[in-house]
Amino acid sequence: MLQTVIVPGSLALAQEALARHPGAALMAGGTVVMPVLNYGTDSFDTLVSLRKAGLSGIFISDGKASIGAATSLSELQERSELAFLAHAINTIASPTIRNMATVGGNLFVEQPYGDLAVCLIALGATAAVADGGAARFEPVETLVRHGVAKGEIVTKISFTLPAPGTFKFTKATRRAFNSAAIVTVAAVIGLEDGKVAECRIALGGVGRHPVRAKSVEEKLLGQTFDRAGVMAAAEVAGDDIEPFDDAYASAWYRRRVTPVHIRRALVGE
Amino acid sequence: MKHAVVSLTVNGAERQMLVAPGTTLLDALRENQGLTGTRRGCEQGACGSCTVLLDGRTVMSCMVPVETIDEARVDTIEGLTPPQGLHPIQEAFLEGFATQCGFCTSGMIMATAGLLAKNPDPTREDAVRAISGNVCRCTGYEAIIDAVLDAARRVSAAGSARAA
Numbered sequence: 191m192l193q194t195v196i197v198p199g200s201l202a203l204a205q206e207a208l209a210r211h212p213g214a215a216l217m218a219g220g221t222v223v224m225p226v227l228n229y230g231t232d233s234f235d236t237l238v239s240l241r242k243a244g245l246s247g248i249f250i251s252d253g254k255a256s257i258g259a260a261t262s263l264s265e266l267q268e269r270s271e272l273a274f275l276a277h278a279i280n281t282i283a284s285p286t287i288r289n290m291a292t293v294g295g296n297l298f299v300e301q302p303y304g305d306l307a308v309c310l311i312a313l314g315a316t317a318a319v320a321d322g323g324a325a326r327f328e329p330v331e332t333l334v335r336h337g338v339a340k341g342e343i344v345t346k347i348s349f350t351l352p353a354p355g356t357f358k359f360t361k362a363t364r365r366a367f368n369s370a371a372i373v374t375v376a377a378v379i380g381l382e383d384g385k386v387a388e389c390r391i392a393l394g395g396v397g398r399h400p401v402r403a404k405s406v407e408e409k410l411l412g413q414t415f416d417r418a419g420v421m422a423a424a425e426v427a428g429d430d431i432e433p434f435d436d437a438y439a440s441a442w443y444r445r446r447v448t449p450v451h452i453r454r455a456l457v458g459e
Numbered sequence: 460m461k462h463a464v465v466s467l468t469v470n471g472a473e474r475q476m477l478v479a480p481g482t483t484l485l486d487a488l489r490e491n492q493g494l495t496g497t498r499r500g501c502e503q504g505a506c507g508s509c510t511v512l513l514d515g516r517t518v519m520s521c522m523v524p525v526e527t528i529d530e531a532r533v534d535t536i537e538g539l540t541p542p543q544g545l546h547p548i549q550e551a552f553l554e555g556f557a558t559q560c561g562f563c564t565s566g567m568i569m570a571t572a573g574l575l576a577k578n579p580d581p582t583r584e585d586a587v588r589a590i591s592g593n594v595c596r597c598t599g600y601e602a603i604i605d606a607v608l609d610a611a612r613r614v615s616a617a618g619s620a621r622a623a
Contacts, residue, residue, distance in 0.1 A: 192481035194461065195526045217524075221504055224522035227481060228502040237481065239527040264516065284592025286510055286517040286570060368591035 192227060193235045197242050201345060204243045205322055208341045211236040216343065218260050218292040221283075222299055245294070245345055248272070253351050259294025259317075259344045263306065266293060274352065278309050278359040278376065284368045294344045297334055302371040302395040302438060305361060307334050311392035311400055312357070312376035315349035331392075334399045352378045356388075360455040362395075362447065364438055371395035372439040373448050375455035379415065386410045391452065396431035396444050405429040406452060420456045424449035463526050469494070470538025476525070484520035484528065485509045488535060496536035496565045500594075507593030510566040510573075511535050517573035519592075536565035539572060547613035548572060557606035559597035566593050571607045575614050583608065 194211070198204040208214060214236035217223040223237070245260035250271045257266065266272060267279040267288065282288060282296075282305050296306040297317065310330045317333050318325045321342045330347065338344060358377040363369035373395045380388030389410050391403040409423035433444035462477050469492060476491045485502075488494045488511070500508035502521045509520040512534040539546050545553065548571050558564045567590055574581055574589035581589070586607040587600075595603060 195463070195480045195524055197527050197529070217527075220522045220524070220527075224483070224524070225503040228483070228521060237524065239524065241527045280588070284507070285589055286507060286519055286573070286592045287504065289513075289516040290518050290522060367588050 191232075191235065192237060195237045195239065197239045199242050199244070201243055201245065201320055201343065204238060204240060204343060205320060205341070207238045208343070209322070211238070212340060214238045216240065218295040219262065219290040221287055221291045222295065240292075240294075240343070245343075246292075250351070254348060255351055256346055256348045257293050258346050259292060261293045263288035263291050263293065263296070266306075271351070274354075274357045275309060278305060278361070281305060281361045281363070287368075293347055297330065297344060298337065301398055301400070301434075302374075302436065304334070304400060305371060305374045305376075305394055308374045308392045308394035308400045309357075309359065309376040310347060310349065311402060312378050312390050313349040313352060314378070314390055315347050317344050318346045318348070319343070320345050331400075331402060353380060356380050358455045360451055362451050370438055373444055373451045374400075375451050377452075377455055379410075379456060381415055384414055386413055386415050391456075393427070393431060393448065393452075395438075396433045396448055398432070398434070401430055403427050403430045403452065415457075417453070417457045421449070421453050424452035424456075427452055465525050465529050467525070467528070467530070468532045470534055478525055480526070482525050484511065484513070484518075484523040484525045484533065487525040488520060488533070494535050494537050498562055498565060500562070500566075505594070506563075506566075507570065507590075508563050508566040510569040510593065512569060512573060512576075515573075515576060517570055534569075534572075536568060539568065547617050548575070548610040551606045551610035551613055552603070555602055555606040555609055557598060557602040563593060563595045563597075567595065567603055567607075571610055574607070575611055579611060579615050579618075581608065581611055586611075 196207045198207050215234040216238050218240045240260045246258040248269050249256045267276050315330045316327050319342050356378050361374045362372040371394050377391040389407045394400045405426040406423045413419045427448045433441040435441050466475050488497050498508035500506035504519045504522045510517050511520045514532050548568050570590050570593050586604050
């Protein structure tokens with residue numbers, strides 16, 4: 191049963207609270223922790239909330255974005271310089287949940303949720319992690335696989351803004367609104383002279399963690415960017431994924447349709 | 460287990476409450492403040508029946524520990540309702556038969572209030588999206604979506620009448 195709720199007013203105080211209560215649950219927006227708490231749990235008796243730790247805010251300058259980990263998905267969606275992300279964020283849960291859920295929290299949700307993390311991997315984003323000493327920096331791509339150690343706090347996410355038109359996104363779902371992913375595809379594709387010069391493709395919904403479609407990327411790099419080329423490259427996506435069965439789709443179906451959604455994300459129908 | 464004193468501005472009035480650790484905003488409103496218009500549904504963030512406005516944005520009050528929002532502004536269905544008569548959103552729901560058992564209605568109305576505060580002239584898709592986190596097991600949603608759009612017309616008409 192919950193005994194203590196701590197609402198630290200700074201990052202330093204939050205780290206101190208975690209050091210003092212090693213078993214505490216760390217909470218940002220609460221959309222994952224609170225259902226556990228409301229259902230009833232003995233797994234923690236102390237809650238440390240990051241709501242007032244000064245970790246929210248979006249800073250953009252010189253073509254780089256730095257986003258506080260406690261920034262809500264709604265705040266992110268409303269930021270005009272990040273309009274390229276608005277459509278992707280719109281596919282995540284409902285507006286009410288997006289008012290609560292945070293950028294940092296999204297890195298830790300179970301698949302097939304966590305579509306923002308898929309976008310961040312495509313953007314090559316880096317997470318700043320405070321661990322008591324100096325902050326360390328880790329690519330979001332590896333962070334979503336390994337998580338963070340006890341006592342560590344993700345404080346911000348940084349990425350270089352993609353050139354106009356280079357960010358691609360599609361999400362296949364059961365329903366048009368507020369539905370978890372069957373397959374999520376986010377990508378940044380940079381072209382030079384019609385050939386693929388830069389290529390990061392991230393997939394969600396097709397493994398225990400969001401992954402890079404590295405085999406597809408390798409096949410695309412240096413190639414002419416057209417429908418036939420993309421379709422041929424997307425066919426090898428099966429090497430990059432380990433899909434699972436859930437209520438939304440079977441592993442077989444996810445594997446079958448992943449190349450289709452990569453094509454749709456990159457070149458449309 | 461240490462209780463905490465939390466101050467909130469609830470429907471425009473300053474309120475102080477003594478709460479046990481982990482008390483949700485939903486419980487604080489219903490049990491402490493007697494504001495039972497906010498419904499307890501799934502307590503998992505899946506149904507939307509506990510939707511209220513927190514500092515002007517919709518949240519599911521079952522997922523907000525009230526100690527984390529000290530000094531915040533909270534608006535509920537009771538605050539939306541004028542002393543006499545009904546709010547234009549409530550009129551739209553009533554006259555559009557957008558309610559059957561009524562359990563989801565206060566959440567639906569607060570989700571509508573959150574939408575119209577940001578977007579006074581929503582499209583049908585905007586309306587569907589705004590209530591996409593709110594479950595109704597009776598109506599089949601069409602009447603609710605119509606009511607949200609009707610509410611937008613009524614609210615902007617009331618706004619222009621006040622301005623004139």
